[in-house]
Amino acid sequence: MQITATRREQLDFTRCYTAVRSRDRRFDGVFYTAVRTTGIYCRPSCPARTPAPRNVSFHATAAAAQAAGYRACKRCLPDATPGSPDWDVAATVAGRAMRLIADGVVDREGVDGLAARLGYSPRHLSRLLRAELGAGPLALARTQRAQTARALVESTELGFADVAFAAGFASVRQFNETIREVYDATPSQLRGRRGRNRPTPGAMDLRIAVRTPFAGRALLRFLADRAVPGIELADVRADGTGWYARTLELPQGPGVARVELADSDGVGSSYVPLRLQLHDLRDTAAAVARMRALVDADADPVAVDDHLAADPALAALVRRRPGLRVPGHVDGAELAVRAVLGQQVTVVAARTAASRLVAAHGRPVETGVDGLTHLFPDASTVAAIDPGELRMPRARARALAGLAAAIAAGEVSLDRGPDRAEVRRRLLALPGIGPWTADYIALRALGHPDVWLPTDVGVRNARVEHPDADPERWSPWRSYALLHLWTSLSDPLGE
DSSP: OOTTSOHHHHTOHHHHHHHHHTTOGGGBTTBEEEETTTTEEEOTTOOSOOOOGGGEEEESSHHHHHHTTOEEOTTTOTTSSOOOTHHHHTOOHHHHHHHHHHTTHHHHHHHHHHHHHHTSOHHHHHHHHHHHHSSOHHHHHHHHHHHHHHHHHHHOOOOHHHHHHHTTOSOHHHHHHHHHHHHSSOHHHHHHHSOSOOOOTTSEEEEEEEEEEEOHHHHHHHHHHTOOTBTEEEEEOTTSOEEEEEEEEETTEEEEEEEEEOOEEEEEEEEEEEEEEESSGGGHHHHHHHHHHHTTTTOOHHHHHHHHHTSHHHHHHHHHSTTOOOOOOSOHHHHHHHHHHTTTSOHHHHHHHHHHHHHHHSEEOOOSSTTBOEEOOOHHHHHTSOGGGSSSOHHHHHHHHHHHHHHHTTSSOOSSOSOHHHHHHHHHTSTTOOHHHHHHHHHHTSOOTTOOOTTOHHHHHHGGGOTTOOGGGGTTOHHHHHHHHHHHHHOTTOO
8 A cells, every 4th residue: 555545545444454453654644543442543553452443443634533533542642643745745735735734824814814825715625625634624723733732742841821822722721621632631741741851941842753764864965055154054964964953934933943864764753853942932833844844754755765766767876865855945935036046056156146145135033043143035025126236147136036026926825835736837927937947946845746857957967877767757756856866966975
């Protein structure tokens, strides 16, 4: 059973029960197992005794299991799992809605705001989500709030009232009732479960669940090579591990996020340590969602690697770097601006151009972290820059201004909510935005797993040894093939 099967196939009883019986950790987060005799729901890999087939049912989301009256298992913590890779592969309305809900859109804008972003009426969207995910937008948002609250209770010293509002609850009473209902425990009992590690003052230490294998060192190198002074920092140790940190422009204010990146082997799941420093705790869910996108947390590396390794042109690269991720981004508008700055220039030149832009037009912020001094200029700021001020060809400067103006006016949205094909169409309609730029934006800002850049200089250089290889055979994972080729240029020996 492939993780990237259709939703109906994913919930086929025989397939799901086989995964549960074998405790296959690859399917954690893809579906949830509810047990009638105990009233709890679990991840497929739960170490508890496998229930009899007559006593179980399967649900597409944790929210669906909760809506059916089940509580989260205290042993396997089913909410602490990667999300379904199908959300990025298929990019259906349901998948796009899940991305926006995780970012806190329902808490900030309500169901009407979510529906408007997706281009549906609230009633029709609710019908679609119930049919696809087993729960409506309010139930999905409630589950997201409960997950955020549990993480804050267990990893910080915040008072419960602060946790409640940081997680998006309207009141402490609602927070207490939801925690008891979802986890069959009080907030005090949840806090009492945590280990000996104490939280860091002034910061929140959380974890991002990822499927393994996870090529964290290659991801770190990619981010470090492109880190823009003022908004990004990276430290790569001699063994290739290290950390990446950056400033974040969040709905309620600025923040700083830092991830520790290293390789994780095996088949199952692991965690990427995440530290957050936020101006407003209400931005916790949004910060976590954006950093999850950055590290491609919901990818299915086993399915990707198996597919790509079947082609002799990629087999050696896949064996060398199992679990390679496609680096996402925390802000679609920033990524789009940087994509234009990177047109027909080297990575170093693009980084230099972005550094000048940040120094001249970025918003200064006090982070308490040496080297993190600014937020990237927003789209309206970039649109207002005189093209003559920019040290680049005049046509590219005009393209940059036009793209930023379209984003600022809402004509182009890069928050993973709109349909990818429609976003691409709108980008290509802008002067100076060609297929390479539009597809690079889709690769990193929209999380598209099947992007191919045939005109990219790095791709052409990397394909010298296999000029006759057919990229169509790599679909639907051509984005990952692209990263293997790029990575081979900077790390030819895989050291």
